[in-house]
Amino acid sequence: MPATPSHDETKCMPGADAPLGLAVLERRLAHDLECLGWPAKPWMPPQPDEDGLPVLDVAVIGAGQAGLAVASALAQQGIRAVVFDRAPRDLEGPWATTARMETLRSPKELTGPALGLPALTFRAWFEAQFGTDAWARLDKIPRLQWMDYLRWYRRVMAVDVRNDTTVTAVRPRADGKVQLDLVTPSGIQRLLARRVVLATGRDGLGGPALPSFVQTLDRARWAHSSDAMDYGALRGLRVGVVGAGSSAMDSAATALESGASSVDLLIRRDDLPRVNKSKGAGVPGLTQGHFDLQDERKWRLRHYINVASVPPPHGSTLRVSRHPNARFNFGCPVLSVAQDGGALRVQTPRRAFDFDFLIVSTGFRIDWHSRPEYAAIAPHVRAWKDRFVPAPGQDDAELADSPDLGALFELQEKTAGECPGLERIHCFCYPATLSHGAVSGDIPAISDGARRLATGMASLFYREDFAYHFARLEAYDDPELLGDEWVPA
Numbered sequence: 001m002p003a004t005p006s007h008d009e010t011k012c013m014p015g016a017d018a019p020l021g022l023a024v025l026e027r028r029l030a031h032d033l034e035c036l037g038w039p040a041k042p043w044m045p046p047q048p049d050e051d052g053l054p055v056l057d058v059a060v061i062g063a064g065q066a067g068l069a070v071a072s073a074l075a076q077q078g079i080r081a082v083v084f085d086r087a088p089r090d091l092e093g094p095w096a097t098t099a100r101m102e103t104l105r106s107p108k109e110l111t112g113p114a115l116g117l118p119a120l121t122f123r124a125w126f127e128a129q130f131g132t133d134a135w136a137r138l139d140k141i142p143r144l145q146w147m148d149y150l151r152w153y154r155r156v157m158a159v160d161v162r163n164d165t166t167v168t169a170v171r172p173r174a175d176g177k178v179q180l181d182l183v184t185p186s187g188i189q190r191l192l193a194r195r196v197v198l199a200t201g202r203d204g205l206g207g208p209a210l211p212s213f214v215q216t217l218d219r220a221r222w223a224h225s226s227d228a229m230d231y232g233a234l235r236g237l238r239v240g241v242v243g244a245g246s247s248a249m250d251s252a253a254t255a256l257e258s259g260a261s262s263v264d265l266l267i268r269r270d271d272l273p274r275v276n277k278s279k280g281a282g283v284p285g286l287t288q289g290h291f292d293l294q295d296e297r298k299w300r301l302r303h304y305i306n307v308a309s310v311p312p313p314h315g316s317t318l319r320v321s322r323h324p325n326a327r328f329n330f331g332c333p334v335l336s337v338a339q340d341g342g343a344l345r346v347q348t349p350r351r352a353f354d355f356d357f358l359i360v361s362t363g364f365r366i367d368w369h370s371r372p373e374y375a376a377i378a379p380h381v382r383a384w385k386d387r388f389v390p391a392p393g394q395d396d397a398e399l400a401d402s403p404d405l406g407a408l409f410e411l412q413e414k415t416a417g418e419c420p421g422l423e424r425i426h427c428f429c430y431p432a433t434l435s436h437g438a439v440s441g442d443i444p445a446i447s448d449g450a451r452r453l454a455t456g457m458a459s460l461f462y463r464e465d466f467a468y469h470f471a472r473l474e475a476y477d478d479p480e481l482l483g484d485e486w487v488p489a
């Protein structure tokens, strides 16, 4: 007969509402990890210092959800990663700094970076603190709560993150190591890593895509939607927002809530897209199969999603439109902007607008030149445009600039032999999407990408270190039988 569940166990059952508390969840997670043998026992060869520099097995640049997930997935494989982030502790990624939406755009049920561990999901973390009824009532995940969850994730998975540390140079070498230069709180440092993961985010290989018209404007008169900025400074001002994507809505709403006298959205299209094709594409077959699709199909799919454009969320749009001083101006691509003193005159095909401040919400682009840390590799990275010609009518600058990655997200040389060691750098950020699908940044499939990279790296390391492992095998003498278990007939 099954044992009667203890009081604590009944509280884990669906429907029971009293929150367990984080301490109970953390014990459950620790037990799950122990049952799964996670982290695996160390098995990699020790790395002595070289040229007086420490040698890491894996250095991860970026401690956002991608960096945390990949470091945890590597731990499952018994591979230690050190994660560097220029952001101060607890402020990694956009969530608590430059993001301005009230809630995440993703549905709450997605399991994000939980790597298949139920006790590591946002839901488990939330229910442990607020109960199952609160979970049922929750519509979408509040933005700052997601950041709190990631802070907890880092702690319970014991990810080795070094904050306030900027990677200023990434230099592959021909001897199987990549040299990293760092600016740390204790000064400039240099180290070597056998493999490097670029988990550097949505703008991970570039920065904001800035329209040319901002170049002549006073920098105090405009911002990109991803800029860190005090929106309180917009109080009483006439604000123009260029674009109508999710971040445009978030910027417009924040400006209105901060007391802007008016906000005009300048929208190129004649209507807002209604359907999120990217969400519709997300099925497990694509998550696992994208990399193996023919190039033409990869391109067709991503181009189709780009052209359809992702609509801003329902709630974010209402957050703007509920203000009487918000205006949605369709068919208004910016033709020119002229500055006269503090005022900006923006010309569109429909009419001219006068603003005090302009926010351009024009997305991000791959731009190696805006990232000095990549100066040594930028000229050598093969992009899709270097070898693929899209079908007529499917030109797409974002896709053309995307790095053409190998099966483990590794960068590949434009010209063979010109940058030995480049393949030791793995691109685990948004620009990997054309090669691998959406598995390297966004919440839905980040665990799939992290596991793909971590298991693949375990294989790479083993093959590379075969001689070491074979010698250990020869020296291995842990007996299963002592010889006294039987008597010969």
Ligand SMILES: Cc1cc2nc3c(=O)[nH]c(=O)nc-3n(C[C@H](O)[C@H](O)[C@H](O)COP(=O)(O)OP(=O)(O)OC[C@H]3O[C@@H](n4cnc5c(N)ncnc54)[C@H](O)[C@@H]3O)c2cc1C
Residues within 6 Å of the ligand: 061, 062, 063, 064, 065, 066, 067, 084, 085, 086, 087, 091, 092, 093, 094, 095, 098, 099, 100, 103, 104, 105, 106, 165, 166, 167, 168, 199, 200, 201, 202, 247, 373, 428, 429, 430, 440, 441, 442, 443, 444
């Ligand atoms: C405003 C906004 C809202 C979003 N909302 C959603 C959403 O609701 N759902 C969803 O699925 N996706 C969303 N995304 C997309 C994606 O999930 C996020 O961009 C997410 O932050 C990606 O995680 P990441 O770990 O790849 O990158 P990030 O979280 O951006 O982390 C990258 C880290 O790399 C560090 N870094 C970069 N370069 C260096 C360097 N040289 N040295 C040291 N550190 C460096 C940065 O400091 C940063 O902390 C959103 C993106 C944005 C911008």
